[in-house]
Amino acid sequence: MHNPVDLVDLASRYWQSAALNAAVSLGIFDLLATGAASAEDLAEKLDCSVLHLQALLDSLCGLEVLGKAGNQYRIPDDLQPLLDPASPDSLLAALKFNGDLFALWMRLPDCVRTGKPALPDNPHLGKDPERMKRFVEGMHSRAGIMARGVLPYLVFPENTRWLDVGGGPGTFSLKLLEQDESFRATVLDLPPVVAAAADIHAGKAALDRLTFQGGDYHTAEFPSDQDVVLYCGALHQEPEEDIHALFRKMCAALKPGGHLYVIDLMLDPDRTTPVYSALFQINMMLMRPTSRVYTVERLEALLNETGFTDCYTQHIEGTPYTMVRATPER
Numbered sequence: 001m002h003n004p005v006d007l008v009d010l011a012s013r014y015w016q017s018a019a020l021n022a023a024v025s026l027g028i029f030d031l032l033a034t035g036a037a038s039a040e041d042l043a044e045k046l047d048c049s050v051l052h053l054q055a056l057l058d059s060l061c062g063l064e065v066l067g068k069a070g071n072q073y074r075i076p077d078d079l080q081p082l083l084d085p086a087s088p089d090s091l092l093a094a095l096k097f098n099g100d101l102f103a104l105w106m107r108l109p110d111c112v113r114t115g116k117p118a119l120p121d122n123p124h125l126g127k128d129p130e131r132m133k134r135f136v137e138g139m140h141s142r143a144g145i146m147a148r149g150v151l152p153y154l155v156f157p158e159n160t161r162w163l164d165v166g167g168g169p170g171t172f173s174l175k176l177l178e179q180d181e182s183f184r185a186t187v188l189d190l191p192p193v194v195a196a197a198a199d200i201h202a203g204k205a206a207l208d209r210l211t212f213q214g215g216d217y218h219t220a221e222f223p224s225d226q227d228v229v230l231y232c233g234a235l236h237q238e239p240e241e242d243i244h245a246l247f248r249k250m251c252a253a254l255k256p257g258g259h260l261y262v263i264d265l266m267l268d269p270d271r272t273t274p275v276y277s278a279l280f281q282i283n284m285m286l287m288r289p290t291s292r293v294y295t296v297e298r299l300e301a302l303l304n305e306t307g308f309t310d311c312y313t314q315h316i317e318g319t320p321y322t323m324v325r326a327t328p329e330r
């Protein structure tokens with residue numbers, strides 16, 4: 001980037017995120033999901049200033065998040081499943097949770113200066129039940145979309161038993177269980193998260209093959225004789241000093257010939273790219289100072305130091321994730 005105009009553009013790019021977050025927070029998509037509407041109609045229903053709402057709607061059209069025909073605004077067909085709160089593929093919960101983190105970025109200079117997070121550790125698991133609900137629903141909504149890229153890499157034979165460590169509300173596990181009635185899974189996550197998962201999946205038939213275990217994965221006892229251990233989207237929370245013991249526990253939980261799958265954002269060797277992974281590390285540090293996005297090389301080394309061998313690494317197309325699969329040494 002050597003053009004001064006590009007630098008100005010970069011400096012202002014947060015306007016785009018702010019516009020999208022405002023639309024989510026105001027409930028614009030919830031209303032437009034049922035059909036096109038004018039700025040006047042929307043302003044009345046949302047109790048907003050017509051002039052200001054129109055400015056926001058027009059900007060969202062420029063960003064191609066909305067479309068406009070005459071004075072009618074609508075959600076484009078390809079975004080409808082993602083922005084309709086009633087759709088099974090809705091990303092709205094993930095966007096809402098993302099909006100919760102927006103204000104943290106304003107405190108980045110302090111965070112960098114002091115090495116302290118902008119909020120207490122795990123703010124979304126604290127005393128605010130609404131925030132926690134947004135966190136768990138946000139994870140579920142995001143994982144639902146990521147599953148399209150991730151699941152084709154998780155192809156298991158009949159009767160596979162797996163442990164999903166830090167499995168959140170178990171979104172990946174449940175989708176995998178739905179593929180084969182002989183599969184069984186345990187999802188281990190912190191007690192408030194697994195408690196919230198029950199509501200999210202209520203009525204799903206595959207639930208009777210899924211055990212939720214509430215606990216801290218550093219201290220909880222893992223079930224033994226697993227064919228597979230999944231560790232998705234959670235490695236970046238852990239500093240190196242905590243990983244050795246965790247990986248050894250995972251190794252001990254696996255049958256000979258079993259597999260550990262670590263799926264997460266990872267960095268290239270010089271830690272500057274992919275830029276999304278580099279920025280994601282900051283996003284995490286704003287909440288948890290010990291967060292670390294690993295390079296593939298360091299992760300493979302950590303696996304080799306903790307009883308694993310045969311690391312196979314693959315970027316997961318269509319997602320920001322990389323997968324590293326490893327097997328316990330015989």
Ligand SMILES: C[S@@+](CC[C@H](N)C(=O)[O-])C[C@H]1O[C@@H](n2cnc3c(N)ncnc32)[C@H](O)[C@@H]1O
Nearest residue numbers: 143166167168189190193215216217232233234
């Ligand atoms: C980003 S989420 C990933 C969830 C899920 N695996 C996925 O990929 O969609 C990370 C999960 O790790 C869980 N977690 C963090 N620290 C944990 C710990 N010490 N013990 C158990 N779960 C933990 C969080 O509650 C959260 O559900």
